[in-house]
Amino acid sequence: MRFERRRTRTALVAAAALPLVAGALALGSQSASADQPARQLLAGTRPAWATAKADKGAAARSGKVTLRVYLAGKDAKGLAAFARNVSDPSSASYGHYLTAAQAQSRFGATKAQIAAVTSWLKSSGLKVTGTNRHYITVTGDVAAAEKAFGTQLHNFTKGGHVYHAPASTASAPASVHGAVLTVTGLDNSPKLSHHDDTLPPPGAAFVNAGPFSSYYGSNVNPSLPSAFGIQAPYAIRGYTGEQLRAAYGAGRYTGKGVKVAITDAYASPTIADDAATYAARHGDKPYKHGQLRQVLPKDYNSTDACDASGWYGEETLDVEAVHAVAPDAGIVYVGGASCNDNDLLDALSKVVDHHLADIVSNSWGDIEQNETPDIAAAYDQVFQIGAAQGIGFYFSSGDSGDNVASSGTKQVDTPGNSPWATSVGGTSLAVGKHDKYEFETGWGTQKGVLAPDGKSWATPAYTSGAGGGTSKMYAQPSYQRGIVPDSLSLANGGTTKQRVEPDIAAVADPNTGFLVGQTQTFLDGSVKYGEYRIGGTSLAAPVIAAVQALTQQARGGLPIGFANPLIYARYGTPAYHDVTDHPYGRQTLSEVRVDYANGENADNGTITSLRVLGRDASLVATRGYDDVTGVGTPTSHYVQAYGRR
Numbered sequence: 304m305r306f307e308r309r310r311t312r313t314a315l316v317a318a319a320a321l322p323l324v325a326g327a328l329a330l331g332s333q334s335a336s337a338d339q340p341a342r343q344l345l346a347g348t349r350p351a352w353a354t355a356k357a358d359k360g361a362a363a364r365s366g367k368v369t370l371r372v373y374l375a376g377k378d379a380k381g382l383a384a385f386a387r388n389v390s391d392p393s394s395a396s397y398g399h400y401l402t403a404a405q406a407q408s409r410f411g412a413t414k415a416q417i418a419a420v421t422s423w424l425k426s427s428g429l430k431v432t433g434t435n436r437h438y439i440t441v442t443g444d445v446a447a448a449e450k451a452f453g454t455q456l457h458n459f460t461k462g463g464h465v466y467h468a469p470a471s472t473a474s475a476p477a478s479v480h481g482a483v484l485t486v487t488g489l490d491n492s493p494k495l496s497h498h499d500d501t502l503p504p505p506g507a508a509f510v511n512a513g514p515f516s517s518y519y520g521s522n523v524n525p526s527l528p529s530a531f532g533i534q535a536p537y538a539i540r541g542y543t544g545e546q547l548r549a550a551y552g553a554g555r556y557t558g559k560g561v562k563v564a565i566t567d568a569y570a571s572p573t574i575a576d577d578a579a580t581y582a583a584r585h586g587d588k589p590y591k592h593g594q595l596r597q598v599l600p601k602d603y604n605s606t607d608a609c610d611a612s613g614w615y616g617e618e619t620l621d622v623e624a625v626h627a628v629a630p631d632a633g634i635v636y637v638g639g640a641s642c643n644d645n646d647l648l649d650a651l652s653k654v655v656d657h658h659l660a661d662i663v664s665n666s667w668g669d670i671e672q673n674e675t676p677d678i679a680a681a682y683d684q685v686f687q688i689g690a691a692q693g694i695g696f697y698f699s700s701g702d703s704g705d706n707v708a709s710s711g712t713k714q715v716d717t718p719g720n721s722p723w724a725t726s727v728g729g730t731s732l733a734v735g736k737h738d739k740y741e742f743e744t745g746w747g748t749q750k751g752v753l754a755p756d757g758k759s760w761a762t763p764a765y766t767s768g769a770g771g772g773t774s775k776m777y778a779q780p781s782y783q784r785g786i787v788p789d790s791l792s793l794a795n796g797g798t799t800k801q802r803v804e805p806d807i808a809a810v811a812d813p814n815t816g817f818l819v820g821q822t823q824t825f826l827d828g829s830v831k832y833g834e835y836r837i838g839g840t841s842l843a844a845p846v847i848a849a850v851q852a853l854t855q856q857a858r859g860g861l862p863i864g865f866a867n868p869l870i871y872a873r874y875g876t877p878a879y880h881d882v883t884d885h886p887y888g889r890q891t892l893s894e895v896r897v898d899y900a901n902g903e904n905a906d907n908g909t910i911t912s913l914r915v916l917g918r919d920a921s922l923v924a925t926r927g928y929d930d931v932t933g934v935g936t937p938t939s940h941y942v943q944a945y946g947r948r
Contacts (some may be wrong), residue, residue: 304493304674306642306667308567308617308841342453342474345485347676349454352461353468353490359458362467364446366456370429370488371645372420373438373681374412375481382410386690386723390865392872398861400693403658410688411436416482423479427451437652438681452486466492484684485677487644505573506612508823509835512897512909515540519733519741519815524895528759530913531891538894538914541818541836542734542810543585544627549738551628551809551850552939557588558629558852560860564660565622565845566650567667569606570599570638571615573822574622580832581623581820588630595622595633598653600640609642619821620837621666621845627817628849635659642667644678648685651696655689661855661862663689664848665698665718666841670710671776674717679776686723686865693862697848699840700728700805701770704747704920708765713921715772715804722780725866726804727844728932729769729811730882730924731892731916742886745769745931746812746838747919753911760913768919769811769840770804771930777802782871787928806867808882808932809846813838814894814914817846826903847937854942870934875927879935884917884924892916 376382388396401409420439421431428447433440445456445467452473458465468490475483516522520536527534542550571577575595582589603611618636625634637653639646647667654663686696698719703709706716719726729746747768751760772794779792779800792800810816816838823833855863863869873879885891893915900907917924924931 304644304669304678306568306644306647306669308614308642308667341477343477343479343481343483345452345473345475345483345677347680348452348473348486348489349469349471350490350492350675352492353457353459353470357459357461358470359460359465362445362456362458364444364449366445366467367442368445368448368488368491369440369442370448370486371438371440372424372486373484373684374416374420374436375484376410376412377416378410379484382687382691385410386687386865389693390690391868398693398864400862400864401691403656403692406688406691407436410691412482416480419479420482423476424451436656448489452489454489456489461492466490468492485680487677487681490675503606503612505615505822505824505830508825508833508903510833510899510903511540511836512899512905513540514897518546518735520735527753527757527895527911530760530893530915533890535893535895535913538814538896539836541816541834542732543818544587544630546734546738547628547810547817547846550732550734550740551846551937552941553628553850553853554939554942556853556856556942558632558849559856561629561662561852561855562633562635562660563625563629563848563852564635564637564654564663565618565625566637566639566647566654566663566665567614567617567621568609568639568642568647569603569611569614570597570636571618571821574618574636577619577821577832578622578626581834582626584820585627585818587627590626595626595636597636597638598659599638600646600649603640604646605641605643614642616819616821616837617666617841620817620819620841621664623819624817624842624845625664625849625852628846629852632849632852633660648681651685655685655692655694658692658694661694661864662848662851663694663696664845665696666839666844668698668701668716668719670706671714671717671720671774672710672712674720674776676776679717679721682718683721683723686721690723690865693864695725695851695864695866696723697725697727697844697851699844700726702767702839702841703770704765704768705772705922706770707920713772715774716770719804720774720777720802722777722802723865725870726806726933727840727847728771728805728808729840729843730808730932730936731812732810732815743810743880743882743936744884744886744892744917745882745919745922745924745929747884747917747922747931748812748814749915749918751913751915753913763913763915765918765920768922769808769843769931771922772804773930774802774804779803780867782868786871786874786934791930803930805930805933807847807870807934808936809843809850811838811840811843812916814896817842826901850937850941857942874934877940878938879941880938881926881935882924882932883926
């Protein structure tokens, strides 16, 4: 699957349920016969879209495949149990994490397992092209893949295209003794593979037009029409680190002694200079030597299909937001070779294999219907190994609300849908005079343009909002029991409660967003540093990651690890703002925003619009847990409360 970054400058087939105990695939077995030894079923390897109706017949046996065979390790069930207990504040094992070497020794694949899987794959006619502690990569023809995995590859129609996929669930032989977790690549629905050695130059510039408010509500134009009975203020130019630290209760903590990893695709060639320039301009602490470093792949691929230069702004936002909120935290940027599953999984695995950080911010994702259980198994395994080491993964929940407008189907986003990941939702944040926290609503924006005569606003229409909702793939994890309302956990119908996103939230609305600085390409062809306001749950994820860095410092450096059990254990306490869409009762809140028509300057005029807050598609931020903001956003008590074990 190809992932999209979660960034917003402007208001711009269900899988089978998986058991939480394994966190991924349910491994079964086929009964043995005299001529057919028992095989281990690799559940979920036949995608949901490969239906009988879509079947167009057998794929050409001479066709080529490239596969990843993921290794289950020596004790997959034991890993899930250990990860659960070490993350549970009520467990005697809480906080007793393993080192990366200990986790590999205790749960990783053995040399014997790797040798057995390698031998089986070669004997089937597949060529082994790479091996590491997580997977074995192979290439070959369809006939060899069918022989190896005990299935037939057929052609199926999907979205107007034809792709090959298993006609039945793939399996592995009993001779490998359960060493295979899953296999990916048996279906070839969009997973891009063309190769590019170089990255493109910075993308087109964006500049916010004014007027602005210096803080929420500070600048009101009485000549503009009122909205919902009151005069809406101009949007801010963009919050700074000082304002966000005050809003979320940073206090005296700075993240000292804590490392935060950031994963995205590709890498901005100007990130070091941009981050340093931004910090100097806005009063953030200068970066110490080695405080910001990058771990990058040897080369890149799919740069055009993934819009590589667009990811530069994602890295810039993530780095500058983390540093602004946690100015003494170390930052390790780990770039993926592309925006595809395999390359982003490799980036996450680097963090885990080398324990590069205890906190990992991930501002990318895709809709759940594009995730298949085989790839979900690979993600969950990485998250569980990370949890065993005290590493927590934070994913943005998405920028398209319930996803109906963008995909036609109400659904959540992935990988934040995993019960082993922390999904971060979004809010519209009002920081007032003297950096005082005023209110938050759930992030959901409706836009209405000013009429030509300047006397009214057009009827507002939905543009974007924080992702959330009920997973079709994962059952409800234990930490959500008794907190997530049944109306949400059972929203898909049936009697089985499901995982609901998000878990926690922070500012995401681009109209109340964060000011960033980035090298961009301007209309005159110049490439130079510029600043603009940005939002999306791409902002919320690094903000929460930074707040967690403050919290870890308050805990004396003890890692939080997989945070969800602790997040939900503090539910209903003063540690959270209980965010609703109407913090002032029935009053609807909004802002006025002015944009350049060409995105950069006034040559083509400006567009004035009203941005209505707290209207997120069909999702609603209510009292208690909700599917826009989860349990809420951090208060001034958050760091102190979490700092106590």
